[in-house]
Amino acid sequence: MKVLFLGSGTSVGVPVIGCKCAVCRSTDPHNKRLRSAVLVSSSTTSLLIDFGPDLHTQALRYDVTAVDAVLCTHEHLDHIAGFDDLRAFCWERTERLPIYSGERCKAQLSRMYPWAFAPGGYRGYVRAQGICHAGAPFCVGDIAVQPIPVQHATVETYGYVLRAGSASFGYVPDVKQMPDSSRELLRGLDALAMDGLCFPQHPTHLSIDENIALMRELAPKCGIVTHTGHRVDFNQLAAYLPDFMQPAFDGLELSL
Ligand SMILES: [Zn+2]
Numbered sequence: 001m002k003v004l005f006l007g008s009g010t011s012v013g014v015p016v017i018g019c020k021c022a023v024c025r026s027t028d029p030h031n032k033r034l035r036s037a038v039l040v041s042s043s044t045t046s047l048l049i050d051f052g053p054d055l056h057t058q059a060l061r062y063d064v065t066a067v068d069a070v071l072c073t074h075e076h077l078d079h080i081a082g083f084d085d086l087r088a089f090c091w092e093r094t095e096r097l098p099i100y101s102g103e104r105c106k107a108q109l110s111r112m113y114p115w116a117f118a119p120g121g122y123r124g125y126v127r128a129q130g131i132c133h134a135g136a137p138f139c140v141g142d143i144a145v146q147p148i149p150v151q152h153a154t155v156e157t158y159g160y161v162l163r164a165g166s167a168s169f170g171y172v173p174d175v176k177q178m179p180d181s182s183r184e185l186l187r188g189l190d191a192l193a194m195d196g197l198c199f200p201q202h203p204t205h206l207s208i209d210e211n212i213a214l215m216r217e218l219a220p221k222c223g224i225v226t227h228t229g230h231r232v233d234f235n236q237l238a239a240y241l242p243d244f245m246q247p248a249f250d251g252l253e254l255s256l
Pocket residue numbers: 010011076078079173174227
């Protein structure tokens with residue numbers, strides 16, 4: 001299984017428009033973060049997780065030309081505002097593009113983009129099949145997907161664990177807390193990427209220290225901090241993290 005980080009930034013991206021902080025002025029490409037999304041691929045199947053406003057740039061930069069299905073974590077715009085660019089993944093398909101999400105996100109997508117879910121649909125535009133997974137496991141091709149309910153603001157939000165063969169990857173980009181039942185599902189993975197917005201406490205996202213504490217408990221072989229804001233310098237974060245952890249960056253690729 002391969003995992004490609006298409007974006008590793010928080011909702012406003014990094015640099016932040018108009019900000020003159022050291023990270024926003026940095027010339028290190030590791031400090032340029034598009035909105036968070038990942039592409040997960042097996043030998044036969046590829047899944048996109050989230051489609052934020054940078055999807056067009058990401059698809060061109062990383063040559064993403066087809067996906068078998070899309071998973072959505074939640075309805076915040078940094079995760080769904082690139083919906084219209086999913087059309088490029090629909091042109092070669094005879095069937096609708098499956099978009100898996102929780103119930104509330106499915107309803108929100110149908111409200112925002114009703115034409116994409118209408119019977120028949122419009123030629124050349126997104127033709128989507130909204131699928132509510134209701135938190136239950138499912139498969140897309142040879143990738144098994146386990147949705148992980150987490151707490152993030154007041155919005156119904158899911159992380160996902162994906163397994164292909166013996167490889168496992170967990171992705172939880174937006175989270176503040178999670179119930180014990182979700183922690184059990186995230187234990188001992190090959191790699192786990194989780195929300196680490198900033199060093200200070202934040203009401204709706206894990207801080208870096210909260211991320212590290214949770215990673216120590218969940219004990220992946222490799223822990224990755226993602227959805228990171230502009231107050232966090234890549235190299236400083238890399239030096240701060242324990243040995244089994246690393247910061248995500250745009251273009252990071254894992255072979256599991
Ligand atoms: Zn987000």
